Each structure stands twice: as C-alpha cells, then as structure tokens.
Amino acid sequence: VGSEMCIRDRVMETPVDAKALAREVPQGTEAQTYAMSLMACDLDSDAEAQYLNSFAVALGLQERQVNQIHEQMGEPPLYS
Numbered sequence: 019v020g021s022e023m024c025i026r027d028r029v030m031e032t033p034v035d036a037k038a039l040a041r042e043v044p045q046g047t048e049a050q051t052y053a054m055s056l057m058a059c060d061l062d063s064d065a066e067a068q069y070l071n072s073f074a075v076a077l078g079l080q081e082r083q084v085n086q087i088h089e090q091m092g093e094p095p096l097y098s
Contacts (some may be wrong), residue, residue, distance in 0.1 A: 033065075036069055036075075039073065039076070040073060040076030049079065049087060051069075051077065055073055056091060067096060071096060072097055080082065084097065
C-alpha cells in the first residue's frame with residue numbers, strides 16, 4: 019500500500035495539461051466539466067487558480083459564465 023500511495027501522490031501532483039484535457043471534453047458539456055474540475059480544487063493556491071483559468075479559456079468559457087459557476091458552487095469568483 020505504501021508504494022501505491024507514493025504513486026498516487028505523484029500523479030496527483032503532476033500538472034494537468036488544461037488544453038489537452040479541454041480537447042477531450044464533449045461539445046455541450048464544457049460548463050459541467052469545468053464545474054467538476056472546480057470541485058476537485060481547493061482554490062487555496064495560485065497554481066489551482068491558474069489551472070482553472072487555463073481550463074476555462076481552453077473550454078471557451080466566458081469570465082462571466084465562469085464566475086456564475088463559482089457562485090452556484092459557493093466558491094469565490096475566479097475573475098474580478
């Protein structure tokens with residue numbers, strides 16, 4: 019189990035390629051997919067905010083739409 023935890027931790031720490039991930043998102047599910055990604059983040063670091071911004075841009079989401087998703091999920095807005 020110890021080695022499995024190390025592998026899992028390393029995978030979770032590997033930066034996600036937001037553009038590549040966005041290319042895999044089925045058309046029409048961009049907002050829902052972004053919301054799922056938001057749920058996986060704590061928004062307690064600049065790296066997570068940068069990832070969410072990159073993902074939103076790659077998905078073609080507008081800043082207003084992203085902030086609405088954040089509001090609906092009880093999260094602080096990504097954009098001011």
